[in-house]
Amino acid sequence: MIKKIGVLTSGGDAPGMNAAIRGIVITGIKLGIEIFGIKDGFLGLYKNKIKKLNRIIVSDIINKGGTFLGSSRFPEFKEKKNRYIAVKNLKKKNIDSLIVIGGDGSYIGAQKLNEMGISCISIPSTIDNDVSGTDYTIGYYTALETIVKSIDKIRDTSASHKRISLVEIMGRNCGDLTLLSSIAGGCEFLVIPENKISKEQLLIEILKKIKNGKKHYIIVITENLYDIKSLAKYIEKKTNKETRATILGHVQRGGTPVVYDRVLASRMGSYAIEILKKGFSGRCIGIKNEKIVHNSIKKSLNCIKKNSTHYWLNLSKKLF
Numbered sequence: 506m507i508k509k510i511g512v513l514t515s516g517g518d519a520p521g522m523n524a525a526i527r528g529i530v531i532t533g534i535k536l537g538i539e540i541f542g543i544k545d546g547f548l549g550l551y552k553n554k555i556k557k558l559n560r561i562i563v564s565d566i567i568n569k570g571g572t573f574l575g576s577s578r579f580p581e582f583k584e585k586k587n588r589y590i591a592v593k594n595l596k597k598k599n600i601d602s603l604i605v606i607g608g609d610g611s612y613i614g615a616q617k618l619n620e621m622g623i624s625c626i627s628i629p630s631t632i633d634n635d636v637s638g639t640d641y642t643i644g645y646y647t648a649l650e651t652i653v654k655s656i657d658k659i660r661d662t663s664a665s666h667k668r669i670s671l672v673e674i675m676g677r678n679c680g681d682l683t684l685l686s687s688i689a690g691g692c693e694f695l696v697i698p699e700n701k702i703s704k705e706q707l708l709i710e711i712l713k714k715i716k717n718g719k720k721h722y723i724i725v726i727t728e729n730l731y732d733i734k735s736l737a738k739y740i741e742k743k744t745n746k747e748t749r750a751t752i753l754g755h756v757q758r759g760g761t762p763v764v765y766d767r768v769l770a771s772r773m774g775s776y777a778i779e780i781l782k783k784g785f786s787g788r789c790i791g792i793k794n795e796k797i798v799h800n801s802i803k804k805s806l807n808c809i810k811k812n813s814t815h816y817w818l819n820l821s822k823k824l825f
């Protein structure tokens with residue numbers, strides 16, 4: 506019988522993490538379970554920053570971006586001796602179950618702790634939408650809204666000056682944010698990791714557009730593919746058209762979560778308690794065709810995210 510559950514947020518924060526914590530706390534308390542918040546992700550677990558949460562603490566957070574528990578990147582958690590300290594900290598408080606909210610890096614930590622006897626459930630939360638076992642991650646739709654609003658603003662100035670505008674978008678190695686924002690932002694071209702092209706090929710595509718008579722262009726590009734500032738200089742030199750680069754950066758991670766993320770996070774938070782109570786562990790929650798599901802964390806970590814990149818890529822090409 507589960508009496509105490511810990512919860513932490515880990516890796517890059519994402520809008521909706523607070524709503525997930527709230528869902529966990531409210532559902533847990535209703536079932537007579539004590540919920541403990543761990544500050545700053547796995548680092549806080551290692552440093553024993555564990556505090557009991559209550560209904561009041563999670564009031565007025567559903568609409569807040571970021572994570573009130575704090576987050577961190579703590580690569581040292583890969584070392585068994587550090588995880589051993591974390592497990593000891595949980596055991597001292599008689600907490601033997603943990604809900605980890607984060608991306609695939611956080612899944613690895615959860616799986617390792619699960620193997621050390623802590624029942625872990627992970628909830629996918631990252632703006633990148635790059636976690637397998639789920640159609641969407643918490644935070645993805647909010648980030649898309651932020652990105653598309655920014656593209657709309659860039660469009661005003663790009664059109665006024667008849668420029669080529671390169672916009673760099675987050676996503677690490679996943680093109681989902683770039684893909685969907687290219688469609689919603691009405692962009693002229695995109696480059697994503699799943700379909701990377703050289704700067705020479707990109708130039709050919711831009712020259713085709715210029716030939717077709719278009720006066721200005723917005724091209725969205727996933728981070729880590731080029732040095733976007735020098736790419737802008739190259740394009741400007743070769744096309745003789747003013748070119749500017751904008752790196753959207755961390756604005757994409759903040760802001761009020763959209764309704765979809767709040768609802769998704771609340772469903773997943775509540776469901777995490779439900780399946781822990783039923784005796785499941787080592788599971789990650791997902792949403793598949795709008796139904797909440799759970800899969801093995803280990804299996805999810807070993808398989809590449811099956812997503813609809815091809816569908817979106819084909820659609821975006823029809824719309825350029």
Ligand code: F6P
Pocket residue numbers: 517578608631632633675676677728758
């Ligand atoms: O995983 C979310 C994310 O925002 C990625 O899109 C990006 O590559 C990375 O985190 C940036 O991490 P940090 O904030 O640690 O620099």
